[in-house]
Amino acid sequence: MKPALTPTRWLTPFLLSGVALTGCGGGNADFSAPSFEVGGTVSGLSSATALELTLASGNAVTINQDGSFRFPRELSLGDSYAVSVAQQPTGQTCTVGSGSGSAINAAVTSITVDCVTHTYPVSGTVSGLSSGSVQLSTANPANAVTVSQNGSFQLPLALPFGSSYAVTVTQQPPGQTCTVSGGTGNDISAAVTGISVSCAPNLYAVSGTVSGLASGAQLTLNNNGGDAVVVAANGSFAFPARVASYAVSVASQPSGATCTVGNGSGTASADVSDITVSCVPNGHTISGTVSGLTSGAQLTLNNNGGDALTVSANGSFTFPTLAAAYAVTVASQPSSGLFCSVGNGSGTASANVSNVAVNCVASVALNCGTGKLLNGIEGRRGGIIDQIRIRCADVIGASLDTSTTAAGDFAGGGGGSSFGPFTCPAGEWITGVSGGNGLGSYPTAMASVRATCSGGTQSPSYNSGGNAAFSFSCPTGQKAKGLQIGAVGGYTGFMQGIICE
Numbered sequence: 001m002k003p004a005l006t007p008t009r010w011l012t013p014f015l016l017s018g019v020a021l022t023g024c025g026g027g028n029a030d031f032s033a034p035s036f037e038v039g040g041t042v043s044g045l046s047s048a049t050a051l052e053l054t055l056a057s058g059n060a061v062t063i064n065q066d067g068s069f070r071f072p073r074e075l076s077l078g079d080s081y082a083v084s085v086a087q088q089p090t091g092q093t094c095t096v097g098s099g100s101g102s103a104i105n106a107a108v109t110s111i112t113v114d115c116v117t118h119t120y121p122v123s124g125t126v127s128g129l130s131s132g133s134v135q136l137s138t139a140n141p142a143n144a145v146t147v148s149q150n151g152s153f154q155l156p157l158a159l160p161f162g163s164s165y166a167v168t169v170t171q172q173p174p175g176q177t178c179t180v181s182g183g184t185g186n187d188i189s190a191a192v193t194g195i196s197v198s199c200a201p202n203l204y205a206v207s208g209t210v211s212g213l214a215s216g217a218q219l220t221l222n223n224n225g226g227d228a229v230v231v232a233a234n235g236s237f238a239f240p241a242r243v244a245s246y247a248v249s250v251a252s253q254p255s256g257a258t259c260t261v262g263n264g265s266g267t268a269s270a271d272v273s274d275i276t277v278s279c280v281p282n283g284h285t286i287s288g289t290v291s292g293l294t295s296g297a298q299l300t301l302n303n304n305g306g307d308a309l310t311v312s313a314n315g316s317f318t319f320p321t322l323a324a325a326y327a328v329t330v331a332s333q334p335s336s337g338l339f340c341s342v343g344n345g346s347g348t349a350s351a352n353v354s355n356v357a358v359n360c361v362a363s364v365a366l367n368c369g370t371g372k373l374l375n376g377i378e379g380r381r382g383g384i385i386d387q388i389r390i391r392c393a394d395v396i397g398a399s400l401d402t403s404t405t406a407a408g409d410f411a412g413g414g415g416g417s418s419f420g421p422f423t424c425p426a427g428e429w430i431t432g433v434s435g436g437n438g439l440g441s442y443p444t445a446m447a448s449v450r451a452t453c454s455g456g457t458q459s460p461s462y463n464s465g466g467n468a469a470f471s472f473s474c475p476t477g478q479k480a481k482g483l484q485i486g487a488v489g490g491y492t493g494f495m496q497g498i499i500c501e
Helices: 007-023
Strands: 038-043 051-056 059-063 067-070 084-087 092-097 108-117 122-127 134-137 144-147 151-154 168-171 176-181 192-201 206-211 219-223 226-231 235-238 245-252 257-262 265-267 272-281 286-291 299-303 306-311 315-318 325-332 338-343 346-348 353-367 372-381 385-396 399-412 417-423 430-439 442-453 468-473 480-488 491-500
Touching (some): 051 108, 084 092, 134 192, 168 176, 219 272, 245 272, 299 338, 299 353, 306 315, 325 338, 338 430, 338 442, 338 480, 353 385, 353 399, 353 491, 372 399, 372 480, 372 491, 385 480, 399 417, 430 491, 442 491, 468 491
Parallel strands (some): 385 491
Antiparallel strands (some): 051 059, 051 084, 122 151, 134 168, 176 192, 206 235, 219 226, 245 265, 257 272, 299 306, 299 325, 325 346, 338 353, 372 417, 385 399, 430 442
């Protein structure tokens, strides 16, 4: 085996040759060790930031863009190297690949530096969501999240360092409106956590109309147990507060009436205007029967001065309006010579009233005739007026000749005892009669009567009382010629009126 060469032995020939070459005048030869560049490529670096790499103390390079790089000082033959990041770019993290080696004997160009931009999550909280879901998003439609309950949320895509954001509601929940606060920002450098989404019910106006409210009456309406509004006239009304759901009720009824609410509750999806409040008088039905009305005849009845009802046949009738108190009268008598009177016609109703009795009887005219005026009455009476007779006097020129007073027509029978005769003082005539109609078991009889003369003199009151008082007088400028009496066989019927000219 040959002995190994020591450094001295294998360098000797070269040294001797060098000496020899130098001695031969061959010039100065460079025998320094070779050097090699170290570099590579950078990718993903943001153009707005700078990356600093180092190989060794004093051998560093600053890089501002993607592409190739090289360290300023080369390494010698046989050197080792280890590239590291001395300073990360703002908002990024760069990692070195193939960054180390040893016994370098050629240029190093395979080092890779990959930079990744930092990203940050965007999140917040939702409150007030009652049902359904709300959709949130940034300008990127892919970065949307649907939230169906109160609490925290996070957008699916994190945002890169330095970017801007604007979170908006892209779909509202049904019946609610959600608003975003703290939802915009610029130059992100950390996680965004302070976004707040507040949801509240949509609110709508609530209104309607009132009908049937009597003049001078008023009622109070509530919505959802409050928000009171006082209504004092028929027509429209509106509650002051806007609401998401509504329940309208009558908080205070008008005096003497009851009001009911229609279409009064629900969940609003738009302004509500179809609520109805209908008022009807408190009370009971007022009804009765008509008898004695001849074929083809008709009369008109009133209750409490109105609520007119036309009756054209015998039998039952009912007023259209309920009433708490009632006073039934004949507003228009039949035109066929009948006179109709009302029995049980007034009172306060505590239940439905059905016993009002309207009786119609034939009418008799007691008339003094041409050239005469009514100036007295006489007749017969017992518990009722059994008979009444008129007394008449001649008209001489413009004066009344009371010396010619004589008994005239009569109505009724011969029962009871006589009364009268009563005659007005000289030159006077009768201008009015008063008294009462109907009594006890004689509902169609005249119960009492009294005459009044043109000078103010009155006859005695023949009997007293009666179910229904009457009072008839001639219009101003007219004089009495007779009386209109109901014809009822053996007694005198109702006083129906006074005949004037």
